[in-house]
Each structure stands twice: as C-alpha cells, then as structure tokens.
Amino acid sequence: MNFVVIGGDAAGMSAASRAKRTDPNLDVIVLEQTQDVSYSACGMPYNIADAGRPIDDLVVRKAEVFRQKQGIDLRTGHRAEAIDPSRRTVSGTGPGGSFVIAYDRLLIATGARPAMPDLPGIDSDGVVALKKLEDGRHIKGLLRGRNVERVVILGMGYIALEMAEALRSRGIAVSLVKPRPGLLPWMAPELSAVVGQELAANGVVRHDGRRPERIEARGDRLRMVGDGLDLSADMVLAAIGVAPNSEMAAAAGLDLGPGRAIAVDRGMQSSVPGIYAAGDCADAFHVVTGQRVYIPLALRANRAGWAAADNACGGSTELEGIAGTAVFKVFRLEVARTGLTVDEAAAAGFDPVSVVVTTSSRAHAHPGAGKIHVHLVGDRGSGRLLGAQMVGTEGAAHRINAAAVALHAKMTVAGFAQTDLSYAPPFGPVWDPLLTAANQLVKKL
Amino acid sequence: MNFVVIGGDAAGMSAASRAKRTDPNLDVIVLEQTQDVSYSACGMPYNIADAGRPIDDLVVRKAEVFRQKQGIDLRTGHRAEAIDPSRRTVSGTGPGGSFVIAYDRLLIATGARPAMPDLPGIDSDGVVALKKLEDGRHIKGLLRGRNVERVVILGMGYIALEMAEALRSRGIAVSLVKPRPGLLPWMAPELSAVVGQELAANGVVRHDGRRPERIEARGDRLRMVGDGLDLSADMVLAAIGVAPNSEMAAAAGLDLGPGRAIAVDRGMQSSVPGIYAAGDCADAFHVVTGQRVYIPLALRANRAGWAAADNACGGSTELEGIAGTAVFKVFRLEVARTGLTVDEAAAAGFDPVSVVVTTSSRAHAHPGAGKIHVHLVGDRGSGRLLGAQMVGTEGAAHRINAAAVALHAKMTVAGFAQTDLSYAPPFGPVWDPLLTAANQLVKKL
Numbered sequence A, B: 001m002n003f004v005v006i007g008g009d010a011a012g013m014s015a016a017s018r019a020k021r022t023d024p025n026l027d028v029i030v031l032e033q034t035q036d037v038s039y040s041a042c043g044m045p046y047n048i049a050d051a052g053r054p055i056d057d058l059v060v061r062k063a064e065v066f067r068q069k070q071g072i073d074l075r076t077g078h079r080a081e082a083i084d085p086s087r088r089t090v091s092g093t094g095p096g097g098s099f100v101i102a103y104d105r106l107l108i109a110t111g112a113r114p115a116m117p118d119l120p121g122i123d124s125d126g127v128v129a130l131k132k133l134e135d136g137r138h139i140k141g142l143l144r145g146r147n148v149e150r151v152v153i154l155g156m157g158y159i160a161l162e163m164a165e166a167l168r169s170r171g172i173a174v175s176l177v178k179p180r181p182g183l184l185p186w187m188a189p190e191l192s193a194v195v196g197q198e199l200a201a202n203g204v205v206r207h208d209g210r211r212p213e214r215i216e217a218r219g220d221r222l223r224m225v226g227d228g229l230d231l232s233a234d235m236v237l238a239a240i241g242v243a244p245n246s247e248m249a250a251a252a253g254l255d256l257g258p259g260r261a262i263a264v265d266r267g268m269q270s271s272v273p274g275i276y277a278a279g280d281c282a283d284a285f286h287v288v289t290g291q292r293v294y295i296p297l298a299l300r301a302n303r304a305g306w307a308a309a310d311n312a313c314g315g316s317t318e319l320e321g322i323a324g325t326a327v328f329k330v331f332r333l334e335v336a337r338t339g340l341t342v343d344e345a346a347a348a349g350f351d352p353v354s355v356v357v358t359t360s361s362r363a364h365a366h367p368g369a370g371k372i373h374v375h376l377v378g379d380r381g382s383g384r385l386l387g388a389q390m391v392g393t394e395g396a397a398h399r400i401n402a403a404a405v406a407l408h409a410k411m412t413v414a415g416f417a418q419t420d421l422s423y424a425p426p427f428g429p430v431w432d433p434l435l436t437a438a439n440q441l442v443k444k445l
Helices: A010-022 A041-048 A063-069 A133-145 A158-169 A189-201 A247-251 A298-312 A342-347 A400-408 A413-417 A433-444 B010-022 B041-048 B063-069 B133-145 B158-169 B189-201 B247-251 B298-312 B342-347 B400-408 B413-417 B433-444
Strands: A002-006 A027-032 A073-076 A079-084 A089-094 A097-102 A105-108 A112-114 A150-154 A173-178 A205-208 A212-218 A221-226 A229-233 A235-238 A242-244 A275-277 A326-330 A333-339 A352-360 A371-379 A385-392 B002-006 B027-032 B073-076 B079-084 B089-094 B097-102 B105-108 B112-114 B150-154 B173-178 B205-208 B212-218 B221-226 B229-233 B235-238 B242-244 B275-277 B326-330 B333-339 B352-360 B371-379 B385-392
Touching: A002 A010, A010 A027, A010 A063, A010 A105, A010 A298, A041 A133, A041 A158, A063 A073, A079 A247, A105 A298, A133 A235, A150 A158, A150 A221, A150 A229, A158 A173, A158 A189, A158 A326, A173 A229, A189 A205, A189 A326, A189 A333, A189 A352, A189 A371, A189 A385, A221 A235, A275 A298, A333 A400, A342 A352, A342 A371, A342 A385, A352 A433, A371 A433, A385 A400, A385 A413, A385 A433, A400 A413, A400 B400, A413 A433, B002 B010, B010 B027, B010 B063, B010 B105, B010 B298, B041 B133, B041 B158, B063 B073, B079 B247, B105 B298, B133 B235, B150 B158, B150 B229, B158 B173, B158 B189, B158 B326, B173 B229, B189 B205, B189 B326, B189 B333, B189 B352, B189 B371, B189 B385, B221 B235, B275 B298, B333 B400, B342 B352, B342 B371, B342 B385, B352 B433, B371 B433, B385 B400, B385 B413, B385 B433, B400 B413, B413 B433
Parallel strands: A002 A027, A002 A105, A027 A073, A105 A275, A150 A173, A150 A235, A173 A205, B002 B027, B002 B105, B027 B073, B105 B275, B150 B173, B150 B235, B173 B205
Antiparallel strands: A079 A089, A089 A097, A112 A242, A212 A221, A221 A229, A326 A333, A333 A385, A352 A371, A371 A385, B079 B089, B089 B097, B112 B242, B212 B221, B221 B229, B326 B333, B333 B385, B352 B371, B371 B385
C-alpha cells in the first residue's frame, strides 16, 4: 500500500507527514520538481526586506529530515507530468530520466503559479514573480547584483503591497501599476482610502487605471510603457494573482471548479475516487454561501493536507470549509477580512446591508491609540452576519477572528452583538470596534 | 412618566443616555452621590503611571453635558439611602438635605466597592483602594505629596498587577502580599508561572501564602506585619476584590444572587417588577453554564445599562449573558481568559479535559516573535469548548475573542478547530495558537 503525493510544499508535506504518523508502515512517496520543500512562502517579503538574511532561513524542515527522521520517500527534482487514473500511475521526469510510479492513493498538491500578464517583454530578464522559494532567491540575487533603485510592481493585491513595504524598507523607489482603477476593490471605499493614504505616506506611487502595453528591456534597465504610463525600473514584479496548477489533473479527467482549481469534496477527494487534491491547486466550500470558491491560502493548504492524508489512510475527515479570512500588514497598518463583501453577498443571493465605523484602538484617554476602521456586512432577510473587514494600526489582525468564528457558527448580527469580547484600556475601547459596528448594523437590518 | 437611576457610572449613565434617546419626553433622573460621572475607571492605573496627567483626563463626558445637551436631570451629591417598592419611592440625602423621589421605573446601578480586609490599622492614613475616580485622585495626591518609595499591595488580581506595573514605572518599589499561596490561582499553572516570571523580571516582590495581621502607622510611614511578614511602606493598596453595593436593594426586599449581587433576569429586571439593576451591583447568566454568576466587568455594565433602559422604556431586550471574558496587561504580557477554568467546569457538572500549548507569536523565522501560551478546556462528554486562557507578549488580548464567540455559539472543540482564523507572518504562525491547542485537545476528548 502506498500514498503518492505530487508537490512538496505546504499541503503536500503536511499530508506526507500526517500519513506517515498515522500509518508508519505506509509507503509515502513525494514527487517535488524543485529542491525546496517545507518553507514559509508567506514570509518571503519579510526576508527580502532584510538583505543580510539568507532566504533559506524560511525553510521550516529540510528534505533530509523528512527522509531520515520521518521515513518519507521524498524525491526532489522529480517533475510529475501525467496521471493515468485507469492504470493508477504517475509519470514524469526526474534526475535519472523519465519515471512511472504506481499509486494506491494519490494526492495532487501542485500548488499555484503566479498569473503573468500577457505583455510583450514580460519574459525579459529582471521581470520577476514571487511564489516559490526559488523566486525569492532570484529576487534577492537581483537586488544584490544589480543596483536596484526603482521597482515597478504590477498588481495591488496583498503580495504587491507586502513587497512594496519590503522594497521601501530597503530604500528602493516603488511604483504600483494596475489596469483597473481603485485600490483593493473588494474593500469598502472608506477602508481602502486608509490603505491608500498609508501607501502615499510611505512614498509608494500608485498608477491605477493605467494599462501597461509593453515592457522594454535595455541592458539591466526596464521600461514599462502604456496608456499614460512610462516608468523606468531596475526590476519589475508581477503580482496580479495566482492560477492553480491544475492542467495535469484536468488532462487526467478530474473535474475543475471555480478559477479552474481542482474540485474536491469535503474530504478533499476529487471527482476520481482515490485521487485527492489539496492546497493552492484545489477549491473549497465557503462556509457562508456553501458554494465552491477558489481562495488559496496557507492555513487551508495545511489543513487540507492533513484531511487528505487522514482519508487516504482510511479515515473519514471532513472539512467545513473556509470563511475567506485573510490578513496582511502594509507599513503600519493591519488589514483584515473574513466572509463576504457586499458584492459577493449580493451575487450569492443575500440582501446585504453594511456599515462602516471608526473607533479608537484603545480606551478613552489611553496613550498611544490609533484608529480602527470596521466594515460589517449582514443579510437583511435572515439577520445573518455575512462578512467583516478591518483596517487599523493595531488590533485588526487578531480581532477579525471573532467575526470568522461567528461566520462558522452562522450567527446573526444581533447574536454577534451580544458576544462578550475582551476589554482592557491598552487593547481597545469598552465596546470592541466589532461590537460597535454590530450594534449599528443591527439597527439597519 | 419618569425613570430614576441610582448611580451615575458606566451602567447608570449608559442607561440614562439610552432612555433619553429612546424617549425624549421621558423624565430621566440620575442620583449620584459623588461629583464624578462617566469616567474610565479601568484607565486609572495607566493615568496613575503618568504623574503629569490630571486624573480628570479619564472623564468621558462631563455632568454639564448630560444635563444641558442630553436633558438628563443629573443630581450629583445625592446619596440614595432607601427604596420603598410599595410606594415606589427612593429617599436619601442631598446637598439640600433629605429627599424623597417617586419613580415609575427604577434602575439600581450602585456599582461595587473594594473589599477591604479585616485588619487592625486598615483605616490608617495612606491605606488606599482603587475603584472610584476619587480613589485615583487620592492616590495621585499621595504619590505627589509624600515621597512614596515603597508600596505594599494586598491582593494579586488584575488591579493589583496593573497597579504594580504603574507604580514600578514611576520607580516605586512594589511588594505584593496575599494570604493564600499561588499567583492567579484560576490560571493554568504553566501560564501563571509565565506571569510570575514577568513580575520578578520587573522587580515586583511577591509574598503569597503570607497572612498579614496588622498595619501599623507612624507618621507617613506604614508597616505591614504578619506571619513571616514585616514590610515598610509609604502607601498600602488594598486590591483583594470588590463587593456589590446591594445592601439598599436587599433592604427593599430584592433577591440577591451569587456574591450577594442583585439577582436580575435576562431583561435586567430584579425580583421586584419595575425595578431593574445593572452594572457591578448585579449578577448575570453565564453562557457556558447557564448559571448565575457575579463577574463585574465594564462591557457588561454598559450593555446591561442599555438593556435596562430599553426595557424601562417598554422594550423587551434580553441579554444572552457573559462568557467571563477578561484581559489585562502586566508589563510586557497580555493575559486573557474566557469561559470556565477546569475547576469551574467540574463544579458545573462537566467532565473537563485540558491542554496547554506554547507556540511562537509570529510565523517561522519572522523577526521579533515572542511566545504565546494557550490553555484550552473542553468537555469530554459533549466535546464542547468550555474555556480558554492565553498569556503572551503579543496577540493574546484580541485572540481570546475567537474563543469567546465560540462559547456563545456553544461550539465543540472539533468545530472550533475547523475555524478559518487569520494568518500572516507578522501576526502569528499558520496554525493560530488557538487552533494548535484545539487540535491537541480534540485528540484527548
């Protein structure tokens, strides 16, 4: 009996470790095309910010540890290329040439890749993306090797903003470019304006609503040209989103879901029995809508890896799904969301009502306070809480979890408004900002 | 139609304001024995820490504002002394002598007072407590007037610890004294040990398990003497807990609940129709046990004031109850709890199982991380989550809210372990410390 895992990152290595712990006699084989396994991909912007730290600091567990201490047959440099569900085999190319491996249970954990804009010159030297550890290594090499003074970032999502902060901290000029107008369009305008001010205050130049047409390269110098756009740069970072690595799964006949991610049930099984998928290549059910969504994030990847392993070992683990909880830091701000936006709620058939409130991050007269902005979305019909967004200098990143738990519990806004949240002067006002928002939203529902 | 409120602090002024907003024609009369209304009592330790800040910085809204802008008949210097439910009157003493006021609806919001130990010398000059703004004013005056170099604090609860920090920040030597052994006995020993180390690292000397026998005063100098105890001090602070001001209610025939607090239903009505009670003088239902408890804290006081006002105005607001969520800061540590301890759970008829886990406060390899310690309690029979405690240098105070919401939702530990909590490297590990604890507790249940 064996368990073959394609992909040695968060979902894949979580699954391999869990399966081997559950059943030490199981033959666990991991096929990973790069040499890097088990690293903190999300930590890359913070590592890049510090020229003195090697990128390998982000490695959580080395390949040898998985092999020698955990008994996992981890095959780095092995690129899986095709799955044959009828013969139950995976074929591909490794250091010793092509290979074919038979599997009893298979986990596809191929992750995602950065989406690259379709631009002339996008393949120029100095145009980079950030997803794999190798990408981080490459960027650090460029920053070290070239005299990088100016970077243009394509995209304004959380990786773009985290990288803007990292590069500014190294004294590099940063311009953000995005074809469509508006910063963080999923965010309530009052909150995204706060993020916009923070970017401006830190010298990040935004060009949103500007469509790039081409990238020109001359030596180490790049130039991004477009409608009302002519920016010189020593490096261009594409951070416009990710696409699931699902082509091999699709070719093998597995159903795809939203965003062309591999469709899985609550036990991480794909449409083909015996084949599981987990991590950034797979979809998930949203706990608010019950619908399939593609929101690839780290916690889900780890959790889905465990669930797939449990089930590959004969268990019956089911995951409730995701609430779409996400946080990031941008300069002094914490930005957080969970659940649905007003637009997503309307699209899912709810009748959304929302509020925005701004309160202090600490109690009345407590020194050192900042502002905290809360956007809360509820459903007029049922009174249910549907989503929350927060931006503030402190207390947004962890506070959002209270709303996330409420979404899992399918609480009403009125019920959420009754919760006994913490209070002490250094940490917030008597009424937590979430409660103040909930109290106001209750009146509008 | 009038609404008479006894007590002009958090619950009383919240109720008066709410009632006047709901029904501008209602005659709202507040009887307050001091001159101070609507101030942040919880902020006093932080104000005391700063010699340069007047204590009146803590006043949120002045008496004139309530009178002139809100139309509330706020009578400071009026001490209510007796309630006659059969005649529906309150009598007492004011600046102009004795008074009798007839009420249609009555709210008792008399708060609590510091419990004072029964010690010879406890009434000496220089022995203080901290509850009312006047107490804070008095303490600041002592610190200014005497050359206070040493303070002995009786008690080791959160006010004692907050004041220890405040006094240490002013360079004052602090000793904590408590008759019974153990710091924060409600806390898991692994967590209270962390708090103990933090106190020691900041030069706070603990004498627990030492029973004081008397306080001797000589001029401005105090001496606390007891079994193995002989401490000199310039000031002694009694911080051993609070007792509800419920004597007048009891004399009027109102039922008392746990801790001799006024027993109220979910609409804040006492056992006598037309008489409500809210704030630190009243009890509450615990959302985990459904039982009456006396846990006087600020959020509940404000919320109960609103609910009492709504119902006095003819509404039908009911409060779910409290989860016992409480946080405080002590030096660099955030200390948080919600729900039941193991002992409380056992006493309430549960079969408690618990875990303690220690994780990093930030992601792998993220700079600046501290440790975060989590104690989680579940019920073996039902699998329900019963309580949580956290101690850490960052991320405990707001994280606890996720557990508090789960308690309101009566979630199982397994359900809580499935929640989609936030992750980004500056704010925590991929698996939030609460999830790591929940994952471990699930295995033990």
